Amino acid sequence: MTYHEDDLMPISALSQYYYCPRRAGLLLLEQQWSDNIYTIQGTLVHQRVHLGEREVRPDLVRLRAVPLHSLTLGLFGIADCVEFYADPKGCSLKGMEGLWEVVPIEFKHGPVRDELEYEVQLCGQALCLEEMLACKVERGYIYYAADHRRHEVTITGKLRELVKIGAESIHEMLRSSVLPSVVMGGKCYHCSMQEECMPKAKKSAAQYVGELWQLGENGDAQ
Ligand code: SF4
Numbered sequence: 001m002t003y004h005e006d007d008l009m010p011i012s013a014l015s016q017y018y019y020c021p022r023r024a025g026l027l028l029l030e031q032q033w034s035d036n037i038y039t040i041q042g043t044l045v046h047q048r049v050h051l052g053e054r055e056v057r058p059d060l061v062r063l064r065a066v067p068l069h070s071l072t073l074g075l076f077g078i079a080d081c082v083e084f085y086a087d088p089k090g091c092s093l094k095g096m097e098g099l100w101e102v103v104p105i106e107f108k109h110g111p112v113r114d115e116l117e118y119e120v121q122l123c124g125q126a127l128c129l130e131e132m133l134a135c136k137v138e139r140g141y142i143y144y145a146a147d148h149r150r151h152e153v154t155i156t157g158k159l160r161e162l163v164k165i166g167a168e169s170i171h172e173m174l175r176s177s178v179l180p181s182v183v184m185g186g187k188c189y190h191c192s193m194q195e196e197c198m199p200k201a202k203k204s205a206a207q208y209v210g211e212l213w214q215l216g217e218n219g220d221a222q
Contacts, residue, residue, distance in 0.1 A: 003074035009174065011068065011077030011124040014166045018117035021180035023193050024170060029179055030196070059086040061096070068128035073167045079125045080143075081105040091135035102129050104140040105150070112144045112151055120166060123159035 009028065017024040055062040061084040069076040083103045090099040104125040108118060119142070126137035141150040153159075173180065182199045191197070 002071040003171075005069075005071070007171075008069060008071075008074050008076040009167075009170055011075045011121060011128065013170055014075075014124045014163060015117040015121035017166050017170055018120050018162070020183065020185075020187055020191065021169070021173070022182055022197060023191060025173055025179040026193050026196055028170065028174060029177055060084065061100075068125055068132065070124075070128040070131045072131055073124070073127060073163065074171050075124055075128055075167060077125065077128070079104045079129075080107040082129065091133070093133055093135070100135075102133060102135050102137050104129060104137065105143055106140070107143045107145060109145050111146045112149050116162075118142050119153050119159055120162045122153055123155050124163045124167070126155045127160065127163055 013024050013028060016027055054064065063082050063084075064080065066079040066082045067076075068079055081104070083105060084093070084096070084100040085103065086098055087101040088099055090101040092098075093100050093102075104122060106118065106122045106125065108115075122140045122142060126140055129135065129137050137155055139155060140153050142153060143150050182197065184199050188194065188197075188199045
């Protein structure tokens with residue numbers, strides 16, 4: 001199956017989805033977005049990145065703000081940076097002499113941390129590059145601005161599978177227009193969408209309905 005260009009969804013939605021499916025739903029179905037300190041810092045980092053220039057050396061080409069898409073996965077987006085390393089085991093690329101390894105880089109604010117959703121997002125970029133350039137992407141980096149450090153990510157079969165499952169689930173959510181339910185957890189306390197989501201109210205409402213239901217059941221039994 002391939003998607004029509006009009007039906008592509010942002011690669012970054014994968015990161016939102018694996019943070020919390022409901023958050024991705026609020027964003028994509030209800031076009032709600034609330035910045036908090038974390039998302040504002042993230043936006044500033046991305047703005048700085050996208051001001052960058054193209055860098056060309058004999059063994060390295062570095063491009064900023066590279067448009068990406070995959071009609072197979074139904075994704076589109078912009079890679080903060082893609083690096084091409086001269087590599088005898090790499091692939092040939094249109095318009096470039098020699099063989100090259102293709103390495104996407106995603107920039108994030110804050111210190112180095114272990115976030116699966118960032119790795120899935122990076123893998124989404126890698127799969128777009130593979131489809132567009134007919135190459136194999138084996139690794140990428142997540143650059144953490146606060147620490148000025150890169151964390152290398154291997155593009156594993158597991159990450160590829162998570163991208164596929166996530167992209168299919170989000171497209172299904174968009175087709176059905178059903179907002180995923182609240183799943184209260186530690187992430188809710190750092191989530192910028194708390195006001196729109198009202199996770200505690202939703203939980204209380206569910207409990208309230210459950211209690212009413214139970215009352216009715218007990219009443220019928222008497
Ligand atoms: S508040 Fe919690 S349940 Fe609601 S969108 Fe955020 S993380 Fe998801």
